[in-house]
Amino acid sequence: MSCLGARPTSRAEGTEAVARKEPGKVERIAADLRAKIESGHYPPGAKLPSSAELQAAEGIAFQTTREVYRVLERDGLVVTHMGKGSFVTPFLGKITRDGTGRYQPAAREAGGARGAFEAELNRLGLVYKPTPTDVSRERPPREVAAALGLHHSAKAISRRRVMRAGRDEADQAEGFPVQIATSWFPIDVAGGSRIEDQDTGPGGSKSRLAELGHAQRRVRETIEVRFPSAVEAEALGIPEDRQVYELTHHASTEEGRVVEVAVHVMPASIWRFSYTWELDAD
Known part of the structure; x- marks a missing residue:
């Protein structure tokens, strides 16, 4: 049942709504990968899922996968090498x-x-x-x-x-x-x-x-x-x-x-x- 006077959602507005939700996905996926790194599931030096693999597994946009890895890079947990992929940093700690x-x-x-x-x-x-x-x-x-x-x-x-x-x-x-x-x-x-x-x-x-x-x-x-x-x-x-x-x-x-x-x-x-x-x- 529709509400009287409701205005149809345009394609642009729908895209903006999805974009507003993406940061939540970034935080959730980054937190999941962070937990796997800290638990040893991905040990120091291990290769992480590629952007394409993460995109397919999580149903997210390519840009979102890049943001996920950028969050982990800023935390010092991940290093990304152009053309090779993203890896757990060789040394976890200080x-x-x-x-x-x-x-x-x-x-x-x-x-x-x-x-x-x-x-x-x-x-x-x-x-x-x-x-x-x-x-x-x-x-x-x-x-x-x-x-x-x-x-x-x-x-x-x-x-x-x-x-x-x-x-x-x-x-x-x-x-x-x-x-x-x-x-x-x-x-x-x-x-x-x-x-x-x-x-x-x-x-x-x-x-x-x-x-x-x-x-x-x-x-x-x-x-x-x-x-x-x-x-x-x-x-x-x-x-x-x-x-x-x-x-x-x-x-x-x-x-x-x-x-x-x-x-x-x-x-x-x-x-x-x-x-x-x-x-x-x-």
Whole structure:
């Protein structure tokens, strides 16, 4: 039975009504996939249903399937590779960067670790995957040169690499990128030392600086949140609309000289920062 005076629904209005309901479908389907990921039904690295498969199984529009995966990507649970499909992110959880304790010698050298990053992974039960380091002498960015007390045209030692983690120590091909790290050192401080080698040895570059008489005693770090460049997103295996932390690290000696500037680009979905301070008594 129809109501007197009711106006027939146009095709456009019907489409708008369906579109208004779609966000509810997006949330429901994303929640279902999230539960399957967290329960282990889809383990880390597993391939998820294709857009066509999800579209057919759920009776939804293609655009809706894209929105479902975008929700999971923003949550850091899913990575989509163009032409390959959507996959559960290789690492579910957070890597905690202990900003106050990670540079203590006992922490960065624990278990023979080659620095604080490897030691952090070891504590999570992950494996550090050594990657080639691009070591060179080149002009640093102007702000880095200024921090190191160098003329803007002077060169410094640069160490640049994409740092990876994994679970299988024996399989060097296994693993996933977790940050891009670029460190700069004055040539008069570190030139000709192991800091210009691929492997800087136990404790990493900070231990080598200490052996050279330039032990780091003060650290200042600044953190910004931004979107990655296309090159950074590709290197980290994340979409360009996934936010990253840019952490800039200045380390100085007891005398106040800055002997290292490092810039770390880190996916916000897998990193958290922890800092502890001792306060003066009232």
